Amino acid sequence: MKNKSIKGNEVDHGKLIINADWCKGCGICTAFCPTKAIELKNEKVTVVDIDKCTQCGLCELRCPDYAIYVGRKKNEQ
């Protein structure tokens, strides 16, 4: 019985995908994002400027709850 159809509140920002239902607002991803493309609003991660995102993947690497991850790579868009 595998997952499937787990969508939650997932929003596809192109470069980044965010599932607000899983975000616990710890602030780790925003604190260590090198370009400040994301920030916390009302204890949830939000995109401030998607153009700033370099898809470095550090937010995905360090999110304890897998609520943020890199979406389509540039060459796939």
Add this chain to the structure above:
Amino acid sequence: MPSQLVDKYFRAEDLPQIWCPGCGHGIITRAITVAIEQLGLEPDKVCVVSGIGCSSRAPGYLDFNTLHTTHGRALAFATGIKLANPDLKVIVIMGDGDSTAIGGNHFIHACRRNIDLTTIIFNNNIYGMTGGQYSPLTPKFDKGTTAPYGNIDRPFDICDLASGAGATYVGRGTSYHANVVTSLVKKGIMNDGFSLIEAISGCPTYYGRKNKKGGPVDMMQWQKDNAVTVTAAAKMTPEQLEGKFLIGELKNKPEPEYTKEYQKIIDNLKGSDI
């Protein structure tokens, strides 16, 4: 759909985990799955075993053969699994209390036997699950619910303990340095023998709060500021290394593996008269 990695290796229907906001355990659990992905292991050939504690809840979220056992005893169960199924890649997840307090004896003897288990200790310097009692990894003078005036015990160094007891692969990473954890776990799985990876994790709820270490971000920042790679440390003076800790590969010294030695005895006795 969650990320491909999470979709493939996690029981995503049970996410998000029960862990507190900013608990380092989720980061380390993911780092382990990246190692499995990079090695291309067949999920059915992997068994993840844990004891009891917040850290030991990790296998509950992982979509492999998994076993959640009793406090301190994960290595005893894992030893049985590996002896019965030597072809399985057995990965053991334990907390610092789980592995070095109640499970201390299992730990040193698994190291000594050099049985092919890859053990990752999620070290958050405290008993998280039961509310912040000090563990054998709580630094001297730090506080816990059972050490309200500061702990006077000296902590273990998990990596030194494992090396001294005979583990053949030893390394340390942190939740901040999740990529280091991934590369150590990969090499640990490839080592045919007992591998111990200490993954420093943050427990903001108990260790952090009791010791005024700030929130999850501060705890990650502390890891970033105080970890020194083995290569960088080689060029530093003892004064510069004061208060720092090493990350990276600390030991890689292969020796004969336990289940293989055991098989040799079986093979030798086959066909003999006794």
